[in-house]
Amino acid sequence: xxxxxxxxxxxxxxNINTDIISPGQYMSLPVEKQAVHAMEAIDPSFSEKVQPGDxxxxxxxxxxxxxxxxxxxxxxxxxxxxxxANSFARIFYRNSINVGLPVVEMADTSVITEGDEVEIxxxxxxxxxxxxxxxxxxxxxxxxxxxxVKLGGLEPYLAKKLGIS
Amino acid sequence: MGMTMSEKILAxxxxxxxxxxxxxxxVKVDIAMMHDLLGPWLVDGGFRRLGGKLFDKEKVVxxxxxxxxxxxxxxxxxxxxxxxxxxxxxxxxYYEFEGPCHQVIVExxxxxxxxxxxxxxxxxxxxxxxxxxxxxxxSTEMIGVLxxxxxxxxxxxTIKVVWDGQLPHGVYAKDIVLKTIKDIGHxxxxxxxxxxxxxxxxxxxxxxxxxxxxxAVEAGAKTGxxxxxxxxxxYLRSKGVTEEIDMISSDEDAIYSxxxxxxxxxxxxxxxxxxxxxxxxAVSSVEGKAVDQVYLGSCTNGRISDLRIAAQILKGKKxxxxxxxxxxxxxxxxxxxxxxxxxxxxxxxxGCIVNMPSCGACGGFTSGVIGAxxxxxxxxxxxxxxxxxxxxxxxxxGSPAAVAATAIEGKITDxxxxxxxxxxxxxxxx
Numbered sequence: 001x002x003x004x005x006x007x008x009x010x011x012x013x014x015n016i017n018t019d020i021i022s023p024g025q026y027m028s029l030p031v032e033k034q035a036v037h038a039m040e041a042i043d044p045s046f047s048e049k050v051q052p053g054d055x056x057x058x059x060x061x062x063x064x065x066x067x068x069x070x071x072x073x074x075x076x077x078x079x080x081x082x083x084x085a086n087s088f089a090r091i092f093y094r095n096s097i098n099v100g101l102p103v104v105e106m107a108d109t110s111v112i113t114e115g116d117e118v119e120i121x122x123x124x125x126x127x128x129x130x131x132x133x134x135x136x137x138x139x140x141x142x143x144x145x146x147x148x149v150k151l152g153g154l155e156p157y158l159a160k161k162l163g164i165s
Numbered sequence: 166m167g168m169t170m171s172e173k174i175l176a177x178x179x180x181x182x183x184x185x186x187x188x189x190x191x192v193k194v195d196i197a198m199m200h201d202l203l204g205p206w207l208v209d210g211g212f213r214r215l216g217g218k219l220f221d222k223e224k225v226v227x228x229x230x231x232x233x234x235x236x237x238x239x240x241x242x243x244x245x246x247x248x249x250x251x252x253x254x255x256x257x258x259y260y261e262f263e264g265p266c267h268q269v270i271v272e273x274x275x276x277x278x279x280x281x282x283x284x285x286x287x288x289x290x291x292x293x294x295x296x297x298x299x300x301x302x303x304s305t306e307m308i309g310v311l312x313x314x315x316x317x318x319x320x321x322x323t324i325k326v327v328w329d330g331q332l333p334h335g336v337y338a339k340d341i342v343l344k345t346i347k348d349i350g351h352x353x354x355x356x357x358x359x360x361x362x363x364x365x366x367x368x369x370x371x372x373x374x375x376x377x378x379x380x381a382v383e384a385g386a387k388t389g390x391x392x393x394x395x396x397x398x399x400y401l402r403s404k405g406v407t408e409e410i411d412m413i414s415s416d417e418d419a420i421y422s423x424x425x426x427x428x429x430x431x432x433x434x435x436x437x438x439x440x441x442x443x444x445x446x447a448v449s450s451v452e453g454k455a456v457d458q459v460y461l462g463s464c465t466n467g468r469i470s471d472l473r474i475a476a477q478i479l480k481g482k483k484x485x486x487x488x489x490x491x492x493x494x495x496x497x498x499x500x501x502x503x504x505x506x507x508x509x510x511x512x513x514x515x516g517c518i519v520n521m522p523s524c525g526a527c528g529g530f531t532s533g534v535i536g537a538x539x540x541x542x543x544x545x546x547x548x549x550x551x552x553x554x555x556x557x558x559x560x561x562x563g564s565p566a567a568v569a570a571t572a573i574e575g576k577i578t579d580x581x582x583x584x585x586x587x588x589x590x591x592x593x594x595x
Contacts, residue, residue, distance in 0.1 A: 015351065015441060019549040023556070024529035027202055028232065028239040041556030061352035064385065065549060066528075067287040067301035068203055090356055090387060091287060095303035144189050144317065155211045158309050164215055 003122045003149075005102055006130075007053040007081040011114035012042070014059035018092065021063070021071040031073050038074040052079035055120070057112045059085065063092025072099045082120050084109060084127060084138065097145055100153035105139040122149065167416025169323040170390050171358040174298040174413065178281040186322040186420070195297075196224055196275050197310045198284035200266045202231035202530070205250035206243050207304040208285075212311055219254060220314035226258040226275055227251045228266035231524045236531040264496030264522030265464035267291040267379065272498050274404040278393035279411030283310055287382045288464060288546065294371070294378035295400075296393035296413050298358075301382065321387045322422040323358040323415075324349065328365035330430040335581035337474075338373035339466055339544065339564035341365070341427075342380045343435040347445035348425065355385035357422060360415065365429035366391060371400045372468040379465045380546050383442040434580055437562040440550040448567055448579045457539040459484070459572040460553070461517070461565055462493025463527045466544035469502045471495075471565035476508040478569040478583045479515040485575025490517040491533045493525050517572070529554050542571040 020041045026034045039046035056075075062085035063071060072095050075083075082102035086109050096103040104120055106127055112118060116131040125140035141149055148157040159165070168176065172184050179190035199205065204227060219225055229247050232240035244261070251259035263269045267288050270276055278296030282289060285307050292299035302310070310316050326345050349359070359381045366374070374391050381389025392414045401410060434448040461467070461475055472494065484490045492512050494500040500522055503509050509519055526533035527545040534554030535541055541553055541560045548560035563571070566580035573583060 017549045019529075019547070019552050020556075023551050025534060025551075025554065027530075028237060028243055041551045061355070061385070064351060065287060065547060067285055067289075067303055069207065069303040069305060070203075072303070087352060087355065089352065089385060091301050091303065094306065098303055098305040142189075154305050154309055155215065158215055158312065162215060162312065 004119065005055070005082045006117070006119040007055040008051070009055050009057050009112055009114055009116045009118055010050065011112065012056060012058040015061045015064055016042070016058050017065040018063060018068050018071045019065055022068055022074050027068065027070050031077050034070060035074040035077040038078065047078065050078050050080070053081045055081050055118055056083045057085070057109050058083070059109060060087050062088045064089035067091045067095070069095050069099065072096055072101050076101055084112070084120065097149060098154040100149070106136055111136065166420065167418035169358070169415045169419040169421070170296065170360060170392065170413055171298055171321055171323055171388070174279055174281060175318060175320050177279065184320050186320050188320045189317055190320060191315055192281055192318050194224065194283050194310050194314055194316065195280040196226055196270070196282040197307065198226045198228065198266060198270055198282060198289065199307060200227070200231055200286055201229040201243055201247040203285040203304050204247055206246045208308050208311065209250060211305065211308040215308065215312055219311055222254060222256055224314065225256055225311065226270055227256055228263070228269050229261035230265045230269070231528065231530050233262050233523045234521065234531065240531070262497070262521065264494070264499070265524050267464040268468070268495040271295065271375065272404065272496055274401060274406045277401060277406065277410065278397060279413045283307070283316065288379055290381045290386065290388040291375050291379035291464060293381065293388045293390040294375040295397050296391060298388055298390070300388045319356065321356055321358045323360050324354055325360050325362060325421045325424045327363040327424065328361065328427045328429045329363040330365055330428045331368070332365055332429045332432065335566060335584050336432050336434055337564040337566060338369055338376040340432055340435045341429065342377045343437055343445045343562070344427070344432060345425070346380065346384045346443050349384040351383060351441055351443040352385040354381070357386055359384060359386045359389045361389065361391050367394065370470055371396055372470040375468070376465055380442070383546060434564060434567050436567065436577060437548055439548055439559040439561065442546070442548060442562065448563065448577065451561070451577050452579055454561070454577040455540065456542045456561070456571060456576060457488055458533065458535060458541045459488055459490040459568055460493070460526060460533065460541055460543035460545060461490065461568050462495065462520070462525070463545035464495055465546040466565050467493055467495035467499065467522070469499050471544065472499070472503045472508050472512070473506070474566050475569035476511040477585060478566060478580065479517070479572065480511050482515055482573050484516040484572040487575040488572065490572040491526065492517045492519045494519070494522045496522050526553050528552065542568055542577055544568045
């Protein structure tokens with residue numbers, strides 16, 4: 001996983017929960033079929049319009065609810081570059097790091113508009129808005145997770161730890 | 166400096182004398198729990214790539230509950246995969262068709278005070294009702310736990326929620342937890358433990374305590390804890406647990422991030438309205454809202470005491486012709502007990518349909534999902550948009566009593582209207 005991510009913004013509000021990202025009724029389907037329904041409860045055209053590298057920017061409590069990693073699976077299927085939110089639900093934040101989906105907290109995401117081109121530096125906790133020419137502070141990646149993120153997530157990290165190539 | 170229950174359990178699990186909120190610790194897991202939908206079929210690839218050897222099969226529990234009974238071929242395939250995987254791994258503890266995992270692991274004695282339990286489901290925190298530190302993790306994280314028996318955790322701060330006094334007639338644990346979530350907010354306890362205490366909490370039965378811990382995650386909490394007492398010991402003994410019980414408690418001088426005080430005697434029946442669990446109002450303010458379906462069950466509120474209350478309300482009555490009422494006992498054990506007590510007869514004679522114990526329609530998986538424009542009154546734990554089926558449906562959450570009263574009228578109803586006098590006396594003098 002790269003520490004610098006640049007992409008176009010899709011903007012959402014508060015409490016984008018995992019039932020919205022990955023509705024329960026489709027969870028037993030293969031990921032490519034689940035992904036069609038990602039976010040459809042609040043944004044029916046999401047899976048058609050989103051492009052690889054796009055960045056989701058949202059308000060408070062992104063990813064609340066279930067521990068389902070199908071939420072990360074469908075967002076990764078759509079090749080979402082990163083998620084920036086005022087705050088994340090705990091399990092979602094942890095799962096994202098474990099599977100190598102970049103997540104950054106930022107005090108006030110309302111200064112970012114849909115369609116903006118933003119660049120995120122995970123190590124420095126910096127968010128540059130190229131469209132508006134502004135720079136914002138985000139949270140830095142916790143130190144004990146830097147190596148895991150550098151390696152691409154928990155599985156490669158465990159492989160190294162367990163001495164499996 | 167004193168320690169909270171969370172700090173004590175995580176100190177023990179990390180082999181240290183003292184830890185404090187904010188510390189990052191590597192912990193040894195006592196129970197790793199997976200269910201069918203977020204379990205073996207998702208972890209198997211990574212697990213095998215990394216050697217495929219379980220750290221300790223005695224500490225791994227698998228419960229098939231989300232795809233039971235399978236409604237689609239895909240669910241049947243997941244169920245088969247889960248069953249075959251558990252057999253191939255020679256797991257001593259694999260359960261299926263018994264009910265939601267959180268209830269099943271409690272009934273089989275896997276949940277004990279002081280244990281560290283990680284499960285691939287956000288409501289794993291229910292085990293905190295017996296004094297275990299239990300929380301949900303993702304499937305990838307579970308791969309690491311299965312291989313090494315360890316993971317890292319940040320020691321959480323604790324919000325102490327004190328409920329003193331006696332609950333009034335017609336008011337239950339569900340109302341306590343809904344009111345608490347309303348005040349803390351759906352993200353207000355993120356990264357923290359909620360510890361429930363006070364005389365109203367001690368007075369609650371085991372069944373009811375589990376409602377509180379089950380729903381702690383609806384305030385964003387990592388877990389919901391209740392100090393174990395003699396009721397917990399008696400419960401575990403009745404389940405055949407003979408080993409010494411760790412009567413863990415928070416120290417008097419433990420540090421809390423926040424303490425909330427409530428007088429239980431002032432509480433009224435509560436309802437969580439669409440589409441967030443903290444959108445809570447007194448039942449009086451939503452009374453009369455017409456519903457299409459009533460759902461009495463789930464790991465939150467499908468235990469025997471819940472079904473008894475519903476039966477008291479529905480005995481000799483008929484549910485509204487405009488609705489269907491689905492009853493989903495929290496486990497096969499609960500089903501059998503309800504059958505023995507004649508409760509299933511009372512409920513079916515009233516017009517309810519009794520489904521098999523499973524996660525069912527609570528998460529929109531099987532048996533009773535709703536269509537566009539439909540409204541449900543449910544005793545379960547989550548009312549997110551699309552949670553029980555169509556994203557154009559609406560889910561209201563309330564106590565089993567409120568759910569049963571709603572079934573009679575076909576619209577959201579204050580349960581106190583239908584509680585017989587003798588129940589009132591029982592509640593007051595219990």
